[in-house]
Amino acid sequence: MPPVDPLRSYVEVGLTLNLEALLQDRLAPALEAVAGHPVDPAVRSSPHADFQSGAALALARELGRPPREIAAEVAAKTDLAGVAEIAVSGPGFLNLTVSDSLLTEALRRIAADDRLGVPPVAAPERVVIDYSGPNVAKEMHVGHLRSTIIGDALARMLEWLGHDVIRVNHLGDWGTPFGMLVEHLIDRGGAGDHSIGDLTAFYQAARVKFDTDDDFRTRARLRVVALQSGDPVSRELWRNLVAQSERYFLDVYARLGVTLGPDDFAGESGYQADLDGIVAELGEKELLAESDGALCAFPEGFTGRDGAALPLIVRKADGGYGYAATDLAALRHRIGRLGADRLLYVVGAPQRIHFEMVFAVARAAGWLPDGVTAEHIGFGSILGSDGKMLKTRAGDTIKLARLLDEAVTRASAPAVGIGAIKYADLSGDRRGDYVFDWDRMLASTGNTGPYLQYAHARVRSLFRKAGTGSGTVTVTEPAERDLALVLLGFEPAVTAAAERAEPHRLAVHLHELAAAFSVFWERCPVLRADGAVRASRLGLAALTARTLQTGMSLLGIEAPEEI
RNA sequence: GCGCUCGUAGCUCAGCGGAUAGAGCAACGGACUUCUAAUCCGUCGGUCGUAGGUUCGAAUCCUACCGGGCGCGCCA
Numbered sequence: 001m002p003p004v005d006p007l008r009s010y011v012e013v014g015l016t017l018n019l020e021a022l023l024q025d026r027l028a029p030a031l032e033a034v035a036g037h038p039v040d041p042a043v044r045s046s047p048h049a050d051f052q053s054g055a056a057l058a059l060a061r062e063l064g065r066p067p068r069e070i071a072a073e074v075a076a077k078t079d080l081a082g083v084a085e086i087a088v089s090g091p092g093f094l095n096l097t098v099s100d101s102l103l104t105e106a107l108r109r110i111a112a113d114d115r116l117g118v119p120p121v122a123a124p125e126r127v128v129i130d131y132s133g134p135n136v137a138k139e140m141h142v143g144h145l146r147s148t149i150i151g152d153a154l155a156r157m158l159e160w161l162g163h164d165v166i167r168v169n170h171l172g173d174w175g176t177p178f179g180m181l182v183e184h185l186i187d188r189g190g191a192g193d194h195s196i197g198d199l200t201a202f203y204q205a206a207r208v209k210f211d212t213d214d215d216f217r218t219r220a221r222l223r224v225v226a227l228q229s230g231d232p233v234s235r236e237l238w239r240n241l242v243a244q245s246e247r248y249f250l251d252v253y254a255r256l257g258v259t260l261g262p263d264d265f266a267g268e269s270g271y272q273a274d275l276d277g278i279v280a281e282l283g284e285k286e287l288l289a290e291s292d293g294a295l296c297a298f299p300e301g302f303t304g305r306d307g308a309a310l311p312l313i314v315r316k317a318d319g320g321y322g323y324a325a326t327d328l329a330a331l332r333h334r335i336g337r338l339g340a341d342r343l344l345y346v347v348g349a350p351q352r353i354h355f356e357m358v359f360a361v362a363r364a365a366g367w368l369p370d371g372v373t374a375e376h377i378g379f380g381s382i383l384g385s386d387g388k389m390l391k392t393r394a395g396d397t398i399k400l401a402r403l404l405d406e407a408v409t410r411a412s413a414p415a416v417g418i419g420a421i422k423y424a425d426l427s428g429d430r431r432g433d434y435v436f437d438w439d440r441m442l443a444s445t446g447n448t449g450p451y452l453q454y455a456h457a458r459v460r461s462l463f464r465k466a467g468t469g470s471g472t473v474t475v476t477e478p479a480e481r482d483l484a485l486v487l488l489g490f491e492p493a494v495t496a497a498a499e500r501a502e503p504h505r506l507a508v509h510l511h512e513l514a515a516a517f518s519v520f521w522e523r524c525p526v527l528r529a530d531g532a533v534r535a536s537r538l539g540l541a542a543l544t545a546r547t548l549q550t551g552m553s554l555l556g557i558e559a560p561e562e563i
Numbered sequence: 564g565c566g567c568u569c570g571u572a573g574c575u576c577a578g579c580g581g582a583u584a585g586a587g588c589a590a591c592g593g594a595c596u597u598c599u600a601a602u603c604c605g606u607c608g609g610u611c612g613u614a615g616g617u618u619c620g621a622a623u624c625c626u627a628c629c630g631g632g633c634g635c636g637c638c639a
Binding site for chain 2 (some may be wrong): 023042044046047048052054057058060062067089090091092094133135172175176177242251268290291292293296302303304305306307308310311312315316317318320322323324326327347348349350351352353356378379380383387388389392412428429431432433434435440441443444445446448450451453455457458461462466467484504508511512515518519521522523525526527528539562563
């Protein structure tokens with residue numbers, strides 16, 4: 001009798017190779033037959049079996065029957081031939097145990113697929129991701145770390161899933177500080193060759209003069225006007241500052257292993273020519289009101305102190321433009337010119353209200369049409385061991401370059417140190433704060449980057465010694481079965497992480513995979529096994545290595561061959 | 564004052580409507596003639612901030628309160 005292939009029809013319809021989804025599909029007709037209308041099968045992973053469904057429980061009241069009786073009827077009417085064992089359990093759960101034949105067939109399929117069973121999305125979107133966004137003439141510091149790491153992970157995941165990703169590095173390259181900086185540069189004798197290290201001191205020196213020297217302050221203000229009106233000398237000096245800073249940022253990105261490149265810079269200065277038009281258009285649509293000399297939008301539903309309407313200041317009382325105007329212009333550009341279907345702003349949690357207001361005003365103005373979504377991907381702060389915002393002992397902000405230096409010094413290799421920092425940032429829910437702790441993030445055990453890298457290096461070591469290839473995978477030992485189930489959970493993990501912009505869903509899954517592999521490694525000798533068992537285990541190992549490597553690369557974490 | 568957000572094991576965190584709440588660290592006890600022990604196994608450890616409410620069923624949803632963080636007009 002030929003072996004059944006329960007997956008064939010399923011996969012051929014274009015459905016993802018996802019056990020949970022497969023079981024849902026099998027359960028749904030039976031549930032509908034019993035309930036008389038469509039019912040969510042609510043298949044979840046379970047501590048009592050591979051998966052469980054609690055759907056019968058929810059139906060009990062409606063049908064006026066005991067849940068166990070309903071569950072039994074659903075079980076009897078469900079066609080699970082070759083797919084799973086089903087059993088009524090507890091108060092009325094359906095326990096589902098996937099058959100070994102399905103498991104091995106599913107593994108065979110993802111092993112033969114260079115995308116590990118994760119098809120490109122059916123409807124690709126153009127996704128514009130705004131992340132990193134450092135300031136010109138300032139060194140990057142820990143405050144830029146999360147946006148850069150999280151944004152890059154999202155860009156990698158969405159791109160891999162087939163979306164058309166446009167990375168946007170919204171550089172702080174404009175505004176009043178540049179009058180001060182350019183003026184200081186002139187005081188110093190024009191555009192010399194300043195390294196960025198000099199530029200940090202340079203910025204601070206300019207700041208001090210601005211705060212203490214009335215004459216300088218006046219000149220700085222005039223310089224802003226000159227710069228903004230296109231004065232060639234001022235522009236040239238400003239360009240020099242921008243160019244130096246961009247070189248420095250690219251250097252940091254290279255060290256961090258971030259995919260932002262020279263073409264991704266899109267400074268705020270680029271929108272200056274659009275700002276008059278933004279105001280004019282908002283005015284025409286009667287979305288602006290004057291308040292204390294400033295032009296403001298008052299989107300509905302936002303209140304501040306005393307319950308008064310909260311303003312979004314589009315043009316300041318002095319006639320200058322603030323960030324709200326620039327953000328609106330950038331949003332309009334990303335949708336109108338870049339053709340975005342989805343906008344992501346990977347910016348810290350404190351700016352949440354600001355972005356909600358910008359989105360609300362953009363909706364009202366018609367710049368953000370119904371089919372396009374805009375999301376603020378907020379994240380919490382990095383805290384020191386004292387529970388407060390991470391600072392140096394002296395209370396200064398920590399420079400990113402220093403942090404990376406220390407990571408490399410503390411770890412056995414740069415890839416390990418950098419990977420540890422990135423994994424620590426990506427492994428928890430991004431909305432929460434997290435405590436920065438070298439010892440914990442560099443630990444070789446636990447939910448850490450080094451643990452994943454170690455697991456990967458162990459698998460890879462097998463292939464340097466194996467001499468033979470892998471063969472048909474069969475699962476017999478419990479550790480093999482557990483590993484197989486985790487391997488098949490890759491697609492749901494990647495999809496959930498990308499759709500919800502929550503990289504930790506993938507990170508946590510990779511940790512589960514590494515842990516399942518470690519158990520397999522302890523219990524199931526590979527190279528010391530013979531024949532078909534050895535070939536099968538090599539197959540599981542190969543799939544594990546590939547999944548770990550792919551998953552880690554989607555998070556932007558290196559997976560070295562040896563560690 | 565108003566708003567947002569967070570409060571889960573000693574510590575760091577998952578889980579966010581379903582069966583006795585899970586990991587890791589720390590503590591304690593085991594496993595190295597071994598494919599990388601940078602690992603694995605076991606034990607200990609929780610009235611899920613508090614009090615109500617909705618529900619057959621709540622850490623998960625709602626309300627109030629307590630505690631931490633952040634935001635609340637010309638900085639981004």
